[in-house]
Amino acid sequence: MAETLTATALTLKDIAREAGVSLATVDRVLHNRPGVRPDTVRRVQAAIERNAFQPHVAAAELARGRARRFAFMMPSGPNPFMQQIEAYLGEMSAWLSARRLSVEMVATDVFDPSVLAASLETLSGDYDGVAVVALDHPGVRAAINDLVDAGTKVVTLVSDVPSSRRHHYVGIDNIAAGRTAGALVGRLAGQRSGKVAIVAGSQGLRDHAERIFGFNQVMASEFPALSVLPVLEGRDEDDRSEQVLARLLGKHTDIVGLYNVGAGTQGVAKALSDKALSDAGRDKVVFVGHDVTVLTRRLLLQGVMDAAISQNPGHEARAAVRVLLALARGEPILREQEKIRIDIVMRDNLP
Amino acid sequence: MAETLTATALTLKDIAREAGVSLATVDRVLHNRPGVRPDTVRRVQAAIERNAFQPHVAAAELARGRARRFAFMMPSGPNPFMQQIEAYLGEMSAWLSARRLSVEMVATDVFDPSVLAASLETLSGDYDGVAVVALDHPGVRAAINDLVDAGTKVVTLVSDVPSSRRHHYVGIDNIAAGRTAGALVGRLAGQRSGKVAIVAGSQGLRDHAERIFGFNQVMASEFPALSVLPVLEGRDEDDRSEQVLARLLGKHTDIVGLYNVGAGTQGVAKALSDKALSDAGRDKVVFVGHDVTVLTRRLLLQGVMDAAISQNPGHEARAAVRVLLALARGEPILREQEKIRIDIVMRDNLP
DNA sequence: CTCAAAATGAGTTGCGTACCTCAAAACACC
DNA sequence: GGTGTTTTGAGGTACGCAACTCATTTTGAG
Numbered sequence: 058m059a060e061t062l063t064a065t066a067l068t069l070k071d072i073a074r075e076a077g078v079s080l081a082t083v084d085r086v087l088h089n090r091p092g093v094r095p096d097t098v099r100r101v102q103a104a105i106e107r108n109a110f111q112p113h114v115a116a117a118e119l120a121r122g123r124a125r126r127f128a129f130m131m132p133s134g135p136n137p138f139m140q141q142i143e144a145y146l147g148e149m150s151a152w153l154s155a156r157r158l159s160v161e162m163v164a165t166d167v168f169d170p171s172v173l174a175a176s177l178e179t180l181s182g183d184y185d186g187v188a189v190v191a192l193d194h195p196g197v198r199a200a201i202n203d204l205v206d207a208g209t210k211v212v213t214l215v216s217d218v219p220s221s222r223r224h225h226y227v228g229i230d231n232i233a234a235g236r237t238a239g240a241l242v243g244r245l246a247g248q249r250s251g252k253v254a255i256v257a258g259s260q261g262l263r264d265h266a267e268r269i270f271g272f273n274q275v276m277a278s279e280f281p282a283l284s285v286l287p288v289l290e291g292r293d294e295d296d297r298s299e300q301v302l303a304r305l306l307g308k309h310t311d312i313v314g315l316y317n318v319g320a321g322t323q324g325v326a327k328a329l330s331d332k333a334l335s336d337a338g339r340d341k342v343v344f345v346g347h348d349v350t351v352l353t354r355r356l357l358l359q360g361v362m363d364a365a366i367s368q369n370p371g372h373e374a375r376a377a378v379r380v381l382l383a384l385a386r387g388e389p390i391l392r393e394q395e396k397i398r399i400d401i402v403m404r405d406n407l408p
Numbered sequence: 409m410a411e412t413l414t415a416t417a418l419t420l421k422d423i424a425r426e427a428g429v430s431l432a433t434v435d436r437v438l439h440n441r442p443g444v445r446p447d448t449v450r451r452v453q454a455a456i457e458r459n460a461f462q463p464h465v466a467a468a469e470l471a472r473g474r475a476r477r478f479a480f481m482m483p484s485g486p487n488p489f490m491q492q493i494e495a496y497l498g499e500m501s502a503w504l505s506a507r508r509l510s511v512e513m514v515a516t517d518v519f520d521p522s523v524l525a526a527s528l529e530t531l532s533g534d535y536d537g538v539a540v541v542a543l544d545h546p547g548v549r550a551a552i553n554d555l556v557d558a559g560t561k562v563v564t565l566v567s568d569v570p571s572s573r574r575h576h577y578v579g580i581d582n583i584a585a586g587r588t589a590g591a592l593v594g595r596l597a598g599q600r601s602g603k604v605a606i607v608a609g610s611q612g613l614r615d616h617a618e619r620i621f622g623f624n625q626v627m628a629s630e631f632p633a634l635s636v637l638p639v640l641e642g643r644d645e646d647d648r649s650e651q652v653l654a655r656l657l658g659k660h661t662d663i664v665g666l667y668n669v670g671a672g673t674q675g676v677a678k679a680l681s682d683k684a685l686s687d688a689g690r691d692k693v694v695f696v697g698h699d700v701t702v703l704t705r706r707l708l709l710q711g712v713m714d715a716a717i718s719q720n721p722g723h724e725a726r727a728a729v730r731v732l733l734a735l736a737r738g739e740p741i742l743r744e745q746e747k748i749r750i751d752i753v754m755r756d757n758l759p
Numbered sequence: 760c761t762c763a764a765a766a767t768g769a770g771t772t773g774c775g776t777a778c779c780t781c782a783a784a785a786c787a788c789c
Numbered sequence: 790g791g792t793g794t795t796t797t798g799a800g801g802t803a804c805g806c807a808a809c810t811c812a813t814t815t816t817g818a819g
Contacts, residue, residue, distance in 0.1 A: 060513045066475065068775060079798045084777070092796060094786095111506040116775035118466035119804045124417065151740055155462040157417065236756035244714070247598020275756065363595070371744045389502055393722045398759055401752035405587035405626065408749055419805060430768045435807070443766060445816090467805035470774045 067110050076104040087112070114386065124157040127381050128180055129214070130173075130189040133164040137320070137350050138215075139190070141370040149375065160378065170194035177204060186210035186381035188227070191218045193263050210384035214377050215368075216264055224384050227377045229368045229397050231264045235271025235318075237399055238345050241364045242272075242314040243280035245343045250282035251313035254305055258293035258319035265318050268347075272316055283314060291321040299324030306332045317346035326356055349402050357404045367400040369408075418461050427455040438463070465737065475508040478732050479531055480565070481524075481540040484515040488671070488701050490541070492721040493565075500726065511729065521545035528555060537561040537732035539578070542569045544614050561735035565728050566719075567615055575735050578728045580719045580748050582615045586622025586669075588750055589696050592715045593623075593665040594631035596694045601633035602664035605656055609644035609670035616669050619698075623667055634665060642672040650675030657683045668697035677707050700753050708755045718751040720759075 073083045078101060085093045086101040093101075104110075129146065131139050146160055153160060165176040167190050177200035180187055187204060191197055191213045201221040204211050212225040219226070242253060253276065257265045269288060276285050289305060291298030298321030306312060306328060317325045329342060346353060349367045356362035376395040383390050402408065424434045429452060436444045437452040444452075455461075480497065482490050497511055504511060516527040518541050528551035531538055538555060542548055542564045552572040555562050561575050568577040593604060604627065608616045620639060627636050640656060642649030649672030657663060657679060668676045680693060697704060700718045707713035727746040734741050753759070 066508065070775085080776095081779095081799075082797060085797090088777080090778095094796065097796080109505070111502060113470070113508060113775055114506045115466040115469035115508075116804095117777075119464070119470055119774090119806090120776040120778080122777080122804060145744070148744070149742070151460075151462060152742065154460070155465045155739065157464060157466075233756055237754065240754055240756045244596050247600075249599075271756075369749075375742070375745055388506065391500070391503065391726070393496070393499065394726055396759070398720075398751070399757040400749065401754065401757060403588065403591055403752065405584060405591045405622075406750040406752060408747070421805085431806095432769075432809095433767060436767090439807080441808095445766065448766080464805050467774090468807075470776085470804090471806040471808080473774060473807080 067108050069112070072101070072104050072108065072110055075108070076101045114388070117386070118156070124159060125185045125382070125385055126183065127158065127160050127186045127188065127378065128163050128184045129160060129377070130163045130165055130167070130176060130180070130187065132167045132190055138348055138370060141350075142214075142374045145371040145374040146378070148371075149378065153378070156382075158378075158382065167192055170196045173197050174200040177201065180204065181207050181209065184209055185385045186212070188212050188214045188377040188381060190214050190216055191221075191223075192216070193218050193220070197221075210381055212377055212380050212384075214373065225380050225390065225395075227373055227380060227395065227397060229399050231267035232271040232274075234347075234366050234368075234399050235268035235273075236275045237271075237401065238268065238316050238347075238364075238366050239272040239275030240279070241345050241366075241401065242316055242343050243276060243283060245345075245363050246280075246283065246313050249313045249340065251284075251311040252309050253283050253285045253314035253316065254302065254309075254312055255285065255288045256291050256298055256302055256315070256317045256319075256321065256325055257288050258321070259290055260288060262319075268318050272318075286312075291319075291324065293320035295321050295324035295327075297321070297324070299328045302328040303331065312342055313340060314343040315345070317344070319347065322346055322350075322352055322356070326352075326361055330361060349408065354407060357402070357407060360404070363403070365402045367402050368397050369400060373397055418459050420463070423452070423455050423459065423461055426459070427452045465739070468737070469507070475510060476536045476733070476736055477534065478509065478511050478537045478539065478729065479514050479535045480511060480728070481514045481516055481518070481527060481531070481538065483518045483541055489566075489699055489721060492701075493725045496722040496725040497729070499722075500729065504729070507733075509729075509733065518543055521547045524548050525551040528552065531555065532558050532560065535560055536736045537563070539563050539565045539728040539732060541565050541567055542572075542574075543567070544569050544571070548572075561732055563728055563731050563735075565724065576731050576741065576746070578724055578731060578746065578748060580750050582618035583622040583625075585698075585717050585719075585750050586619035586624075587626045588622075588752065589619065589667050589698075589717050590623040590626030591630070592696050592717075592752065593667055593694050594627060594634060596696075596714050597631075597634060597664050600664045600691065602635075602662040603660050604634050604636045604665035604667065605653065605660075605663055606636065606639045607642050607649055607653055607666070607668045607670075607672065607676055608639050609672070610641055611639060613670075619669050623669075637663075642670075642675065644671035646672050646675035646678075648672070648675070650679045653679040654682065663693055664691065665694040666696070668695070670698065673697055673701075673703055673707070677703075677712055681712060700759065705758060708753070708758060711755070714754070716753045718753050719748050720751060724748055 069080060069083050073080045083101055086098050166172045170192050173192055174196040181204055187209055198218055198221040201211055201218060201223055205222045211223045212227055213223050215228045217226040257269060260266050273285060276283060289301040291301055302325055344362045345364045346362060347366050349365055353362060353365050380390055380395050420431060420434050424431045434452055437449050517523045521543050524543055525547040532555055538560055549569055549572040552562055552569060552574050556573045563576040563578055564574050566579045611617050624636060627634055640652040642652055653676055695713045696715045697713060698717050700716055704713060704716050731741055731746050
């Protein structure tokens, strides 16, 4: 009736006895220190695996003495999503200090590749791990690889540099996010036919470009009754987003759907509401955007916005820390746990 | 540019010096041991708070000696969702044993309150923490309270007993889940009007009843064009679900939506597909169900199913363990982290 | 003031590992 | 066989805290 998981209470001493060697030798094998004959190494490793031995992390952590230092390199501008990540890191402070971990926020212009690369280089040697909101650019890639070569653990956060040798990526698949947005706009538009507008920050940003790509993919293949208008660029600013969208809404009277890829949500919502007022007969425009903020929460509750595609910033912050810690300790990563999901948030499942 | 979170490297010795007392007294205060004058207690606590002191969890864990034991009390029958939870616990085994934690699975008939209560009583004293898939019943409530009084940490899993003094509930809000399902069926049905069917396991199950309640709430208030038919009971069995649903589909030709509250998904899908074949002119029925399994994943990809409301079983398993551990250690719980979200899963954001 | 009870100080031991030193043993090579 | 090198053993110290003992000081009641 009861089935037990886990819990061998073996210690290094037991492993040493089993392998017929001394503690010192086990220690040398465990930490890849030199001066052990190959077949002795094998004997020790065999004993470790035979018993599924796991070093006691508490003891290891205590013995190593010095604390671990991690750095988070984040965009310097006022970005609500990044601020949320910082806030959630702040909420972890008790958790961090109970484990003698320190996390330092380093602000930099992540949109300028040379600045970002230079900032990354300055971190070398000072940290056990670095999380970085990275731009995909050769200079940045090289800087990341240098960090890795120096023994620092590196995870990319929110935005990936797949061509680098970073140890892990904590973030969502943006193409799939765009596809999800497309499916939602298409499905929520019901039987209607008409046009669909896209407002993005800039098509130069990798994550925005990927989302648009996924969105168009789905629209083209599954919703032939809807035609996608050329992408509007709002630079993630409210005013500009409002202007470009208002103009488009004026020009086309048969817009039934709207996908807001990045920020500037306030402006987008305003353009939408104004149009609805001035033009009462018109059907409601299906509006899908990204991220759950104070604003999008309100828009969802009011029914202005129909769905938000969200990546949980708290989860991203904590996952980044846990992954860096696991990497630093040489522990396995719980992939399933650290994976960031694409959340569909509607009014009734608002977190 | 760099802002540091965390990381006082203070020790108990420092606190003792600050408070002008000895290590022994600090220890007494920290562990609520008797024999300390009230105002000395205050002085020590003041020093602790002034420095935001956090005991080094690694040192504490190492010093306490004995390992911690947790029990998971799960339904004995073959339930795919529960099996997933067990599987994810299994994946944690390395993580658990590195922390010298043991997790034992205890199977019991959770649907018989007296059996469940008796099983819970047998655990008393043997475990530091218990996670239980609980039935809301006075006998069960009493058994949980007894465990709590004996000093065992208790979390309810998936299904709650809010009237008990359990320390934490790891699971979703089922009324909100039902509301979400309702909003999806309503929105995905588009402009159409017609009838909506509900297939549940049994209306006697608390979680099913709550989901139906939430579903009806939304349908009544927001989708007047859709009328909800009386609930069909499929007892979570495939055959029975198929039969009752097939009969209903035969009787009503204007069914546009279907909410499957529990299991029996295979049967529901079969009834739906058969009907669609025999009756080609008919519009597709919007089908919303629960949980991501091998089957629902396939149905979503095929387009038979439109959305699944899901609670992440891996997250539930890990959250339960982490919460029990935090409770046992006296650490604060990261509420945001341990909260189980209502996931909307559609084809393009399948995990 | 006296005396018992309460409060506090001082100290010890052990948890399992990391990291280090030094000596001893085993080995390879000529 | 002797040499130098590599490999191994033995042991120590430190990490921060839990949990305990026992002696000493302080306190309050009579």
